[in-house]
Amino acid sequence: MGKATLMYVIGLAMIVSYTLLNVTGSATDAVSNSVEYYGRTVAHNIAVAGANVGTQLLLSGSVTSQTMTGSFQGGNYALRYDSLNADGDKRLTVVSAANVNEKFGGSILRDTVIATFKYTQFAKYGYFSGVEQNGYMTPTSNSTSGGNMWKVTGDSMFGYAHTNSQWHLGGRPYFHDKITGFNAPQLMVYGGEMDPIYNAGSQWGVTVNRPPANMTKLENIAASSTPPALFSGQDVALTFFGDGRVNVRIPATTGSSRNDTVAIGSLTSSGVVAVKDGDVRVKGVYSGQVTVVALKKNAAATNGNIWIDGDIVANNNPWNNPSSTDMLGLVAERMAYLTTTGIPRTPASITNIQAAIYAHLGVFAVENYSTTPVGGRINLFGALSMNASTSTGRISGGSLVNGMLKSIRHDPRFDSKAPPSFPVSDKYELVSWWEK
Amino acid sequence: MSVMLDLIGSIVISSYVILMGLQLNANIAGSSDATKANLNVQESLVDIVRSIESDFRKIGYNVADPKTSIAIMQSNHLRFRGDIDNDGAVDSVDWYVGAPLTTLPNDSIRILYRQVNNGTPVGTALGVTEFKLAYLTEGGKVATVPSQVWIIETTLRVESPYTVADQIKGYEAMDYAKGFWRQTRLASRNVKRHG
Numbered sequence A: 001m002g003k004a005t006l007m008y009v010i011g012l013a014m015i016v017s018y019t020l021l022n023v024t025g026s027a028t029d030a031v032s033n034s035v036e037y038y039g040r041t042v043a044h045n046i047a048v049a050g051a052n053v054g055t056q057l058l059l060s061g062s063v064t065s066q067t068m069t070g071s072f073q074g075g076n077y078a079l080r081y082d083s084l085n086a087d088g089d090k091r092l093t094v095v096s097a098a099n100v101n102e103k104f105g106g107s108i109l110r111d112t113v114i115a116t117f118k119y120t121q122f123a124k125y126g127y128f129s130g131v132e133q134n135g136y137m138t139p140t141s142n143s144t145s146g147g148n149m150w151k152v153t154g155d156s157m158f159g160y161a162h163t164n165s166q167w168h169l170g171g172r173p174y175f176h177d178k179i180t181g182f183n184a185p186q187l188m189v190y191g192g193e194m195d196p197i198y199n200a201g202s203q204w205g206v207t208v209n210r211p212p213a214n215m216t217k218l219e220n221i222a223a224s225s226t227p228p229a230l231f232s233g234q235d236v237a238l239t240f241f242g243d244g245r246v247n248v249r250i251p252a253t254t255g256s257s258r259n260d261t262v263a264i265g266s267l268t269s270s271g272v273v274a275v276k277d278g279d280v281r282v283k284g285v286y287s288g289q290v291t292v293v294a295l296k297k298n299a300a301a302t303n304g305n306i307w308i309d310g311d312i313v314a315n316n317n318p319w320n321n322p323s324s325t326d327m328l329g330l331v332a333e334r335m336a337y338l339t340t341t342g343i344p345r346t347p348a349s350i351t352n353i354q355a356a357i358y359a360h361l362g363v364f365a366v367e368n369y370s371t372t373p374v375g376g377r378i379n380l381f382g383a384l385s386m387n388a389s390t391s392t393g394r395i396s397g398g399s400l401v402n403g404m405l406k407s408i409r410h411d412p413r414f415d416s417k418a419p420p421s422f423p424v425s426d427k428y429e430l431v432s433w434w435e436k
Numbered sequence B: 001m002s003v004m005l006d007l008i009g010s011i012v013i014s015s016y017v018i019l020m021g022l023q024l025n026a027n028i029a030g031s032s033d034a035t036k037a038n039l040n041v042q043e044s045l046v047d048i049v050r051s052i053e054s055d056f057r058k059i060g061y062n063v064a065d066p067k068t069s070i071a072i073m074q075s076n077h078l079r080f081r082g083d084i085d086n087d088g089a090v091d092s093v094d095w096y097v098g099a100p101l102t103t104l105p106n107d108s109i110r111i112l113y114r115q116v117n118n119g120t121p122v123g124t125a126l127g128v129t130e131f132k133l134a135y136l137t138e139g140g141k142v143a144t145v146p147s148q149v150w151i152i153e154t155t156l157r158v159e160s161p162y163t164v165a166d167q168i169k170g171y172e173a174m175d176y177a178k179g180f181w182r183q184t185r186l187a188s189r190n191v192k193r194h195g
Helices: A002-059 A213-221 B002-056
Strands: A067-072 A076-081 A090-098 A108-123 A125-134 A160-170 A178-186 A203-204 A229-233 A236-240 A245-250 A260-265 A272-276 A278-287 A289-295 A304-314 A328-333 A336-338 A350-353 A357-361 A364-366 A377-389 A393-396 A397-404 A403-411 A424-435 B068-074 B078-081 B091-099 B110-116 B122-136 B149-164 B170-186
Touching: A002 A067, A002 A076, A002 A108, A002 A160, A002 A424, A002 B002, A076 B078, A108 A160, A125 A403, A213 A229, A213 A272, A213 A328, A213 B091, A236 B149, A245 A364, A278 A289, A304 A328, A304 B002, A328 A377, A336 B170, A364 A377, B002 B122, B068 B122
Parallel strands: A125 A160, A125 A377, A160 A178, A178 A203, A229 A272, A236 A278, A272 A289, A278 A304, A289 A328, A304 A336, A304 A350, A328 A357, A336 A364, A350 A377, A357 A377, A377 A403
Antiparallel strands: A067 A076, A076 A090, A090 A108, A108 A424, A236 A245, A245 A260, A393 A397, B068 B078, B078 B091, B091 B110, B110 B122, B122 B149, B149 B170
């Protein structure tokens, strides 16, 4: 009886011990599992922290070394900047190391974050202004009208909207995409309302520089093109055709120096055509990708203007076909005018422009907008960046009495692409962010 | 007489010991069962969470217009665009839960599906009983359209398919082993890269 009881007790103890071992093992596995997840989370957090540090340094222009190391949450990270191309695109690679698991007998856990950056492309803005004041300059004077420009109820903007100064907003203007600015906007009661609609959010304290070096860069690109596509001292007229050709007239009025029609690729190998110390007049239907540039002779000069003499649209309409590869950039060092002199229009007229427009010192405007007869509506589908704000017409008593109404829609293709060598800021922006 | 008393006494004591042993065995078995169920729930939860985190971090990656990164924003169904395998081609990825399964003792369990590029949905029957998504704007308000989404708050609950004994109260309190995870600020940098 004693032996049997002893055997029973020993057997039971063995079974209980084995079961307890399993229970303890499960508990150990649970802790191990938890530590593993925690360790990976820490390694990830360290990599993200390093990438945030590296990103902030790059965006603030404070990078002093190609590589850097740091520590966070008890681990370390190493980051490295690489230049990707001549356009200045950068890649930031961050590798982290967390030793959380090592303390529990595991290995060091690593994680990687890779971010790429490029200079902010002005074509991505549906509307960009240096200052929200009237920047219209007549063809013969460099002085501007001045005066705050207001966006009010009924106005709508599609595409990113930015000003390097302060928005003046009355009532409920609508911003479909994100709106940014340097100062918080000045608001005004209009029609009993004072509540702008920021459909995709807003951010203030943002400045996007417009480097003058863009003009020099474009001049150099055009000059080094094959054949050279830099013309100097005379106005040039370019009439585009849907088959990819363009008629070149120099000077623009007579074509006495040059008047021929060539393929865009034969006119410029770089995609950039520039005129220095002169104006450029454009119209027609373009096919392919080209940027037309007008540069001033010097600071006091009043040339360096783009004149849009009529409809200028893509052969493959990007409005209907977002995969269209036809792109036109119009870059004016001074003004981009929609010509009214000599072009008959009625209040029912529609003028279509499909282009990314950049006016470095001036704005895009209707020629003599405050005195010219009512000329209907401008449909701009593309992008618009200017030194100041613009007015294309004069309204009195709620009606248009001079100039033209305008409808500006951003071409979504310009979110990621742009016409050849289109101006960029000296500020980097994030293009992609890869986390495992 | 004393022999008889010894026999009776030993039978009583041994019976008591046997009952104690059986009770101990039952308790240990229940505890083991509960521990393993909890471990399974935890491992399932971690597996799903790692997949979700890995995918959601790539929302909008290599998408030209980040505003188009999210295509469907429902409380139990997300469709987003992003180059999840970093091959240069933008993928379309769905995460959603199916109807509750009726074949398991825990009739709240659903299959969590992941579908890539409209391919065959891959379901994970890992005990998911709740998969809830909330979409927030940059300012932390509820987003009403996909282009406003800045943050995705993800809630996940995983339960065991059968009830197990409570590790403290024992068999008197049978319940499912549960794991709960909520990520309140899971935001892909690719979605908010403008500005």
